[in-house]
Amino acid sequence: MGHNSFGSALTVTTFGESHGEGLGVVIDGIEAGIKLDCGAIQTEMDRRRPGSNPLGTKRNEKDTVTILSGLYQGLTTGTPLTLVLFNNDQHSSDYVELEKVYRPGHADWTFEQKFGIRDVRGGGRSSGRETSARVAAGAVARQVLESKGIKIFAGTVQVGSVVAEQRNWEESDNFLRCPDRSAAVKMEALIEQVRSEQDSIGGIIECRAQGVPAGLGEPVFDKLDALLAHALMSIGAVKGVQIGDGFSCASMRGSQCNDQRDRNGFLSNHAGGILGGISSGQEIILQAAVKPTPSISLKQKTVDTDNCERILEIKGRHDPCICPRAVVVVESMVALTLLDLFYCAFGRQK
Amino acid sequence: MGHNSFGSALTVTTFGESHGEGLGVVIDGIEAGIKLDCGAIQTEMDRRRPGSNPLGTKRNEKDTVTILSGLYQGLTTGTPLTLVLFNNDQHSSDYVELEKVYRPGHADWTFEQKFGIRDVRGGGRSSGRETSARVAAGAVARQVLESKGIKIFAGTVQVGSVVAEQRNWEESDNFLRCPDRSAAVKMEALIEQVRSEQDSIGGIIECRAQGVPAGLGEPVFDKLDALLAHALMSIGAVKGVQIGDGFSCASMRGSQCNDQRDRNGFLSNHAGGILGGISSGQEIILQAAVKPTPSISLKQKTVDTDNCERILEIKGRHDPCICPRAVVVVESMVALTLLDLFYCAFGRQK
């Protein structure tokens, strides 16, 4: 399978660079006969879009989805569904000065080591903009999952040292989708402060999936949690993934961590809805650690392609915290993983 | 690809149950002409073996590796290398009483939901014993990697609330492979205490890979960190994975987290040796959160297959902390991932 593809029974392949002609995704394996709500796809795109929230960059990209294939009279045909975002407004000139410099925290150095060549315009293929294609695919997957009673949502639960203590998801109508209103206010204030200091900050996103039937995932290498970890860690900003109690398990006893049962079902959900790599029918709970945006205006030491030392100050419009926009990317990757496993288990033909 | 397989250019497929005829692994893609040191494979097996350390179970399984195929006159042939561990000493009778009960923290419930059938003997396919086949494959991969100058080692860096402050890897000659001798002593004491309380405890394992060339991994879905997360999260006991600073990134600033450079190279390694999903040539550093062993002797609430409530006390010989034995499993999965990517990049023919 190509390295730009994800999934087995449902395979998504993304293509395109930040400042090329366009980005897109081929979704191969969606069942036929699904009525797509194109407006709902666009709504998800807008959640990821730069400029969509006051906490982030002022860049304003229009991520308008064009459907190239796979839809006939509004219904999926069972053949590849291709969604494209044409790039209209590329400020490639912004990047001329970066052409010969390796930006700290970016893939500039490693790309050049691997390929011997590098598309300097906005990071090329390693740009966060690649995730727009995933969100488009995820929006489709979520529509199909919803028709099966599966619902996915995520929110920011930590920014810097501000931690959400509550999980009041009905309060998550803030820009961070934080399920704790008072924490959200503090997080927003912290992000503003960090921005004023020309720096950036990290956070943690939590995602939940409800209505997942028991039995998804495979016992060994393709455990549901292994595939979810693969999915989330393939997002550039993510440096850690945990399921259920995750790293907290390190300091727990078995008697605390095991989910006991009575006749009405499980008495707790420390496992995050997955046992032995297979969904248990409980809510699936996972978290992703998001690193601070590497593009900051503070001075940084680096070298150029001639290995001469340089002091770099990155100009332009960057997000001081990527969490508000990454929430929908996390939801998308979880949706693609779950729909893939659903088709693996139950097929896609009636 | 089968759900019991892992890898792309190098594919390993494990098979077998805890108490069946045997377990094994087919390793497909190893280059031809490698002289295998079978003694070294057995040494790795012994590290994972129950009864190999005084901290764990007193069960004493003999994990003797038989090579069924792929070796001719001591050299790999380039065709599938198959290693089998025949089960000699199965105490299936131990499990008769568990036949109708779902053990908390185990895959009993989810297996039955998925397959409608369950091998009750020692967890069948979901037993930790399946990882012995991975260790056998990992031992082969490590020999090949070492011939390319790549070295992998891991150790326990947390048990309960005891955290290793040092990374003196030359001190890791203890049962936990902990790189901090004084922490190791406290960890061992804690494990003994937990055992005496008929409970179990979790921990954190850290793994490092040295000598990895820059350029391994792919920019999007098959990022090196995504594949490593998949690999480690496919180990039953692992509930979280982090690369470099991992979850600590949530409370860091970009100015702290970015690895700056001068003409001699990177000035830090917060990224854990991976940038944009591609190895940078620095040391690769990752951690796995290990949950407490679910098999404990303390009383637990559960139900049986008729959904009648039951109080369970698991007898027998179980590890109060699985970290000492899981260290080599973590090393093995990292080795298999790296060799796979090495072959993806550079091929396996001369």
Place this chain on the structure above:
Amino acid sequence: MGHNSFGSALTVTTFGESHGEGLGVVIDGIEAGIKLDCGAIQTEMDRRRPGSNPLGTKRNEKDTVTILSGLYQGLTTGTPLTLVLFNNDQHSSDYVELEKVYRPGHADWTFEQKFGIRDVRGGGRSSGRETSARVAAGAVARQVLESKGIKIFAGTVQVGSVVAEQRNWEESDNFLRCPDRSAAVKMEALIEQVRSEQDSIGGIIECRAQGVPAGLGEPVFDKLDALLAHALMSIGAVKGVQIGDGFSCASMRGSQCNDQRDRNGFLSNHAGGILGGISSGQEIILQAAVKPTPSISLKQKTVDTDNCERILEIKGRHDPCICPRAVVVVESMVALTLLDLFYCAFGRQK
């Protein structure tokens, strides 16, 4: 892997329907730094294009390739190369009358059985037009192969009962690419006659690959000949594939069929350049049987979607023999297969 993808180390994924917005291909795995000759890609497209030869349909589609991604300053970047053919001139109205009828020899019936839905416009995804995306990908693969000294060419060697007796490839500058000039004249006359009778006719295409190094292909399921058979049989019109002496082997003795050797190499090439599934360094020779175009104007019995019997006369502009245009599709599939195996063996990084 998605069902619309082909290949392992080099994966091509095609998308799009005959009369949708466009067709395209994502080529994942091409090495970085290859200078693409876009004019040469267009030349191959023109060979497949309807209206490109006087023997075929008078429809005149413009197959202009747009490169959406993967190229920077004229060089491949190592990331997905996406080529798109936008459909400008869709006569969907031509197909309204076919909407409710199953055309004999077409996929209309089976598509509807599988997907419960059917894009009636020009066959949708099952249209021969899908192969234009393969030709675009094949043109890229051929450029890379040529840089490695591997050359691929094909021609028509049979139409109806007219068989090419010669293999004078320098004579293949006719519309059928037939390597026997006198046979070509007879074939063309036969095609004209069949057209005047409102019927169609089949043929055989032979393909050769020169300069293929020994060692490509794998010993068991991924034999070079198995992958080539998969590749060619995935072309809609192809109903048979043979390697070297192929079906003639049925009536041969071992003493005739075996390729003996002396110190200068093989003394014959009955095997078609492949032994035990692995290339021998000899010329690779294979043939594909091409069925008569199913769209004919003669009256045919069929049923409509209400299972009422109908007499069908297909109007419009169809090729009486698809061989002239299928030659380049065969070459393309062979090229994609060989480059995939080349990367499998030798990697794609320097």
Place this chain on the structure above:
Amino acid sequence: MGHNSFGSALTVTTFGESHGEGLGVVIDGIEAGIKLDCGAIQTEMDRRRPGSNPLGTKRNEKDTVTILSGLYQGLTTGTPLTLVLFNNDQHSSDYVELEKVYRPGHADWTFEQKFGIRDVRGGGRSSGRETSARVAAGAVARQVLESKGIKIFAGTVQVGSVVAEQRNWEESDNFLRCPDRSAAVKMEALIEQVRSEQDSIGGIIECRAQGVPAGLGEPVFDKLDALLAHALMSIGAVKGVQIGDGFSCASMRGSQCNDQRDRNGFLSNHAGGILGGISSGQEIILQAAVKPTPSISLKQKTVDTDNCERILEIKGRHDPCICPRAVVVVESMVALTLLDLFYCAFGRQK
């Protein structure tokens, strides 16, 4: 996916060499709860076994299947089913004299080119004995298919110039499984004559699958016919594959080749039960061209590993025509392909 694996939703991986410790197969993806008839597996093994028919070699291998994993209380568990054939009676010494010589028509030369090393004992991995593992897997797949009403059978329809004119499958109770009794007698006489001349001869095997539901296969690269061609061409002796009318299509008109319909269904089956790569619900019909056994006692020119010219006379016990034993291998590969596609379409969980 590993190169020694076949299939997608159902993946089989074979391992082992002709004269190593054993051969085997891991079958990953069989649904749980199937009651396996082990005697029926053994019956299929015996059909392929050397010495099973008077037309072939007098070697008498006992192919006794051992089930290593995946079965519990006689039922499949949904986890990998592993079948092994231990080699007891290896006459490796027979091959000492062949150690330094490349046998014409065998993979000796190409293996050494690819791997730089060669297991000389009986061809190692490229031995026809590898197909015994496929027959074991195929026997399992056929049991599952039969429970779904799908029946597969094959027979020899040509040996040398003797062609079966009839398809009276009830007459196929001869060693060649030839569905034409009078042709069978002539074929057997021809094989005896060839044997007496120390030569070998080729043939054609036809396979049919009944009860296959409409809708299996995918429209583009994973066409049912493409996967079947891949499957059959992966058998070492097969040099050509055709579906339905196959190569005869080359000399047919569209008006002859198209399968017309009336309200009761198709009026003919020139397509062999597959339209546009998807099963039509008709009988599936395909043929494989089998080359003459390359091991003959007649003198042949070859070279040794020092490139010195040698005259080779292969001694030992070889089949003058491999068709009688290859019939069951063809059936097995068709069964594995169909069950894989069945699971792709409909899943394997209830």
